[in-house]
Amino acid sequence: MIAETLYTGFGAWNPIVWLVAFAVAILLAWFIQRLGEPDIPGDGESGKSYISGNDEPSPEDGHIGGSNLYWGFTDAMKGYYARVVPLHTGCLTDYVLWFLGTFALLFIFIGVL
Amino acid sequence: MMDFIMANAPALLIAVPMLGAFALPLVGRLGDTPRNGWILAVTLITAIIAALLAWTVLTGGPVLYTFGAASSSDAIPADSGGIPIRIIFTVDAMSAFMALFAAFVGFITCLYSVASERLSSGKDGYYALMLLLLVGILGMVTTGDLFNFFVFLEINSLAGAALVAYRIDKGVSVEAALKYGFLSTLAGLMVLYAIGLLYGQYDSLNMAVIASRMSYTMLDKVALALLIAGLALKAGAVPLHFWTPDAYSMAPAAVTAFLVVASQAGLYGLFRVLFSVYGLTLNYVTVGWAVIILGVLSMVVGVTMAIPQKDVKRLMAYHAVSQSGYMLLGVGVGLVVLGDAAAMDAFGRTAMEGGIFHIVNHAMYKGLLFLTAGAIFLQTGTRNLNKMGGLGHSMKWTMLFFIIGALAIAGIPPFNGFASKLMIYESVFAFSPVIAVIAMVVSILTLASFVKVFHAIFMGPQQPKYADVIEVPRPMLVAMGALALLTILMGIFPEQIVSTVIAPAANALIDQSAYVATVFGGV
Known part of the structure; x- marks a missing residue:
């Protein structure tokens, strides 16, 4: 057991112990679930999705696309994105300039400082 | 022979x-x-x-x-x-x-x-x-x-x-x-x-x-x-x-x-x-900080540029940039303290081992993620996250491999990404708590980004336009399975990998005189 322990100098990480604890937690969750009522039958009216009385949307309308997630994050960070995204121009000559600028900064950093 | x-x-x-x-x-x-x-x-x-x-x-x-x-x-x-x-x-x-x-x-x-x-x-x-x-x-x-x-x-x-x-x-x-x-x-x-x-x-x-x-x-x-x-x-x-x-x-x-x-x-x-x-011979503190700055920039810009992407492979490409930042950060910290034996023993060596360990971990889980993206593109003909959905119904193995890769890149235990990131977090924290916190926040954003990808591709009801989609051919599954297996095994037995392969690799970099002696010893 000790052989699997990874020491980081400040702490330790043993995946085997973690996996055992994870398995115990899963067993506990399964046991608690078993205490509950059995599932309702999947057929008939009781098996249908209930969305506040609205009709269930079609599969195309029922899936939230990738762009709709995290709009709050990107909106909150729009000041950052407004500056960083335009730097990715897709223009090769711009990228060459970035290379030259980075080399110049590195040289100042290494050669002068 | x-x-x-x-x-x-x-x-x-x-x-x-x-x-x-x-x-x-x-x-x-x-x-x-x-x-x-x-x-x-x-x-x-x-x-x-x-x-x-x-x-x-x-x-x-x-x-x-x-x-x-x-x-x-x-x-x-x-x-x-x-x-x-x-x-x-x-x-x-x-x-x-x-x-x-x-x-x-x-x-x-x-x-x-x-x-x-x-x-x-x-x-x-x-x-x-x-x-x-x-x-x-x-x-x-x-x-x-x-x-x-x-x-x-x-x-x-x-x-x-x-x-x-x-x-x-x-x-x-x-x-x-x-x-x-x-x-x-x-x-x-x-x-x-x-x-x-x-x-x-x-x-x-x-x-x-x-x-x-x-x-x-x-x-x-x-x-x-x-x-x-x-x-x-x-x-x-x-x-x-x-x-x-x-x-x-x-x-x-x-x-x-x-x-x-x-x-x-x-x-x-x-x-x-x-x-x-x-x-x-070089000014290792100055050059080390240059490497650290490149690493932190890569981590932050990579992950923040990944989040708004709609093309799954472009998103993963930005994550590849972000993950390279961890490697630069770990090895950069080791370079800064190269001439300080006490600091090297205290945290520099662990930082370098974490950075080098992350190289191979990244090759495994990022390779796996790109292969899953390729499997999805092969079967659906699109890389656009807005046009996907419900593929978990028909591509269960690909979904499983994607989950393993996504959890590993986000640094979730017990996968390999967690082990190397833990080494980087703890050693970098001793060097600069602020940079360690940045590294952890980048991991959280990585997880958020891959939750979005997982939801967009695999979750939701089966889409009629993908009703005919089936799982990819077996050689592709075997290739993805091999990388997934290694991603798990290297996460469950990190100490074996670090002690047998990573630590000697870090020592080989640190000990310049041994490298020189290898050539001159052959006279």
Whole structure:
């Protein structure tokens, strides 16, 4: 057991112990679930999705696309994105300039400082 | 036979895939099955040779191989004035570690390609370029000669650019390949110019000889800035990362997974130059901080640019940039404290081990993620996250492999990404708590980003337009399964990997005198 322990100098990480604890937690969750009522039958009216009385949307309308997630994050960070995204121009000559600028900064950093 | 292979393993490591590539046009005439058998046999044999070489190095110390000499360890001829005039491969633990996982990923990506490219034309060229890319990577990580390193860097770049353009795709992939090829060539030219500056001063192209004579003049500083900029571009570090989203997204998935390793060969070159060629002679605090800044920029810009992406492979490409930042950060912290033995023992060595461990972990889980993206593209014909959904119903194995890769890249236990990130977090925290917190926040954003991808691709009701979608062919599943298995095993047994492979690799970088002695000890 000790052989699997990874020491980081400040702490330790043993995946085997973690996996055992994870398995115990899963067993506990399964046991608690078993205490509950059995599932309702999947057929008939009781098996249908209930969305506040609205009709269930079609599969195309029922899936939230990738762009709709995290709009709050990107909106909150729009000041950052407004500056960083335009730097990715897709223009090769711009990228060459970035290379030259980075080399110049590195040289100042290494050669002068 | 076995003795011959063991004695010539460094040369065979290059010769086998190179001859395999040159023979492909002939073998390809026999049909698809012989071609597939040939490519898998060549890459498997190369991986076995890499494993044998790694075993030799890890059990018996660095291996020196001198081309054209009566004895492979005869590095410096008696009448050469103390300068090794032949090409020398210096394979220490760091080189062996890189060669081993590069050869393995080469085999896995070719196995995947057997199924994913089965309907494509031009497969002779495709596989020949894959093998030449493997040659370039293996040569870069094993050679001890700077000019030879440049040659392999060029082979790496040209083969990679040609592979990016493999699928014409209305010219878009050709544009991506042009950017990759042009910028890689620019980086290669700068590296060549730096090598010229070093050769002009020290009369040698051998890294160990230059290291032993290094006096850190102003010309050496110019050469160092050129080498860092050139190799950081090859590694895709911010702000030299602009080629990565285009090249990674337009290349076939197997090529993208292999390009990740090709970029890491650039990272290897950077670390080799910093530690083994310049070592303690350079102003390691200043240069170390330069590497850390590149790392932090890569982490933050990479992950924040990934979040709003709609193209799944562009998103993953930005994450590749972000993950490279962790490697730069870990090794950069080690470089800053290179001359401080107490700090090196306290946290520097762990930071370097974490950074190096992250290289191989990244190759496994990011390779896996790119292969899952390729599987989805093959079956749906789109990379647009807004057009996907409900694929978990029909591509259960691909979904499982994606989950494993996504949890690993986000640093969730017990997968391999967690182990290396934990080493980086804890050691970097001792160095600078602020940077450690940034690294952790980047991991949280990585998890958020992959939750979005998982939801967009696999969750939701089955879409009528994808009603006919089925799971990908078995060779693709086997290739993804192999990477997924390693991602799990390396996470469950991290100490075994760190103690047997990673720690010797970190020591090989830290101990410059041992690297120099490997060459001079062969007199």
